Ligand SMILES: Nc1ncnc2c1ncn2[C@@H]1O[C@H](COP(=O)(O)OP(=O)(O)O)[C@@H](O)[C@H]1O
C-alpha cells in the first residue's frame with residue numbers, strides 16, 4: 497500500500513525550557529480524513545498543530561506533512577491554518593484580510609467563495625476591529641481556506657460560533673474531506689468530537705487513546721463520549 501498519510505508524527509517530543517509540552521506522540525492522519533484532537537486546556541493541542549505546520553520544530557521525533565519532513569516552507573502553501581486566536585489585521589476590512597491571505601498563496605479568485613461560505617460577503621467592507629468575536633472567527637476561517645489547501649489545520653474553530661453556523665461549518669468540513677482535503681480539528685467540545693472520523697485524546701502532552709468515536713466509547717466503557725474520555729484520562733493520566 498502506498499503511504500497516503502497527510503500527516504505523520506513519529507515519536508515527537510517538544511519542550512519549552514524544562515517543560516515537556518509533548519511527550520513521544522505518534523499519530524497519523526490519512527488523506528481526506530477528519531481527525532479530531534481532543535483534550536483539556538494545556539494538553540498540547542496547539543503545540544501539536546504548530547509542529548504540523550512547521551511553526552515549531554520538534555526536539556525529538558519526526559514530523560512529515562504531505563510527504564515532506566517539517567519544517568519546510570514549500571509545504572506551507574498547501575496548508576491552511578486557523579489559529580486559536582484569530583490572527584487578522586484589525587485595521588483593514590474583512591475582504592482585504594482574506595485577499596491578503598489569498599494573494600500570498602496565489603489564489604485571488606477564491607475570495608468571494610470563501611467569504612460567502614462564512615457568510616461575511618455582505619460585511620466584506622467592514623473593518624475587522626469593528627466585528628464581533630464570532631465574525632472574526634468566521635473571517636479567520638475564510639483566510640485559512642481561501643487558497644483551497646490540501647491540509648486544513650483548525651485550532652478550536654467553532655469557539656464563539658453560534659450553533660446554526662457551527663452546523664454549516666461542519667457540513668462544509670465534511671464536503672472538503674469528501675473532496676480529498678485532510679482536516680485536523682482541535683476541540684474540547686465533545687459534541688464536536690462525534691463529527692470527526694477519528695479522534696486522538698491528548699492529555700499532559702501524551703496521546704492517551706485514538707480511534708473512531710465508537711472505538712473511544714468502547715475503550716472508555718461508556719456510551720457517552722465525555723464519560724469515556726474521562727475514564728480514559730483517569731486510568732492513564734498521571
Ligand atoms: N511558547 C511557549 N512557551 C512556554 N510554554 C508553552 C509555549 N507554548 C505552549 N506552552 C505550554 O505548553 C502546554 C501546552 O500548551 P498548548 O499546546 O497551547 O495546549 P492546548 O492547546 O491543548 O491548550 C501548556 O502548559 C502551555 O503553557
Ligand SMILES: [Mg+2]
Nearest residue numbers: 541542580651
Ligand atoms: Mg490551544
